[in-house]
Amino acid sequence: MITTRSTVRRRLFGLSLALLPLMLSQSAAAKDPRELVIGTSVGPYADQVKLGIKPILEKQGYKVKVVEFSDYIQPNFALAEGALDINIFQHIVYLRQFASEHKLAITDLITIPTAPIAIYSKKHKSLNEVREGSVIAMPNDPTNQARALVLLDQLGWIQLRAKIDPLRASEKDIAANLKKVKLVALEAAQLPRSLQDCDFSFVNGNFALASGLKLTDALITEKISPNYINLVAVRSADKDKQFARDIVAAYRSKAFLDYTNQYLQGYAKTEYQLAQGSSTR
Numbered sequence: 001m002i003t004t005r006s007t008v009r010r011r012l013f014g015l016s017l018a019l020l021p022l023m024l025s026q027s028a029a030a031k032d033p034r035e036l037v038i039g040t041s042v043g044p045y046a047d048q049v050k051l052g053i054k055p056i057l058e059k060q061g062y063k064v065k066v067v068e069f070s071d072y073i074q075p076n077f078a079l080a081e082g083a084l085d086i087n088i089f090q091h092i093v094y095l096r097q098f099a100s101e102h103k104l105a106i107t108d109l110i111t112i113p114t115a116p117i118a119i120y121s122k123k124h125k126s127l128n129e130v131r132e133g134s135v136i137a138m139p140n141d142p143t144n145q146a147r148a149l150v151l152l153d154q155l156g157w158i159q160l161r162a163k164i165d166p167l168r169a170s171e172k173d174i175a176a177n178l179k180k181v182k183l184v185a186l187e188a189a190q191l192p193r194s195l196q197d198c199d200f201s202f203v204n205g206n207f208a209l210a211s212g213l214k215l216t217d218a219l220i221t222e223k224i225s226p227n228y229i230n231l232v233a234v235r236s237a238d239k240d241k242q243f244a245r246d247i248v249a250a251y252r253s254k255a256f257l258d259y260t261n262q263y264l265q266g267y268a269k270t271e272y273q274l275a276q277g278s279s280t281r
Helices: 006-028 044-059 074-080 092-102 142-155 188-194 205-210 242-252 254-263 271-279
Strands: 035-041 063-069 086-091 106-111 118-120 135-139 174-176 182-186 200-203 230-235
Touching: 035 044, 035 074, 035 205, 044 063, 044 086, 044 205, 044 242, 044 254, 063 074, 074 086, 074 092, 074 106, 074 230, 086 092, 092 106, 092 142, 092 230, 106 242, 118 205, 135 142, 135 188, 142 200, 182 188, 188 200, 188 205, 200 205, 230 242, 242 254, 242 271, 254 271
Parallel strands: 035 063, 035 086, 135 182, 135 200
Antiparallel strands: 086 230, 106 230, 118 200
């Protein structure tokens, strides 16, 4: 049975609403079209923006401010309300579900190199050490939890019902707990800390790297589906504006490909980057 932390989620939701007026007042004070406010998650995706994308945009005359968030709730509200010009932290499944649920006019712009979700442990050296009663921590947001459940099914630790949509797998879809493990759902940012107490923990790649874990430390890594490649999100009304086109060009540039090759080893490259690599051979 999965233990949730809905109260934490509600508090974060309330906090996001409380912070938005301040953020909006700051961003609306003087909106120069060459000034960009980019929201992203703390850690490697913030570094990816600061070190890989920001220098490219600044060479084109943009002034870029990076705002870092420690949760997956505030960035989309801040984007929709105008406190951010773009945000970078989520995949298409999460974006569409969140936008639909909260009726936000935000959309995807371009995919980015993505660190995969994986299982880590500080108590065990192998997945074969799983035992009855082993505690498994996983994300509590629906889309990332579905990824974890599908991988657990593939490992043979649980069995999901036949013919379910793997993008929407949930606790209700567990037909059998084959290894009799205990599943605990936590906020994604808390998963690295859960390694102190849990036998195994699913950790999103960005939070793994931000906490000092290496992608190569994982006991198993998912093969990322196109549905889970992270992306740049923008307000729907801004998708065709010049700044949006310039951001797309920055990600597609050779300079960013060179940055990816040098600093983002272990990340899943985007289709356009793989095509660029093939064209240079």
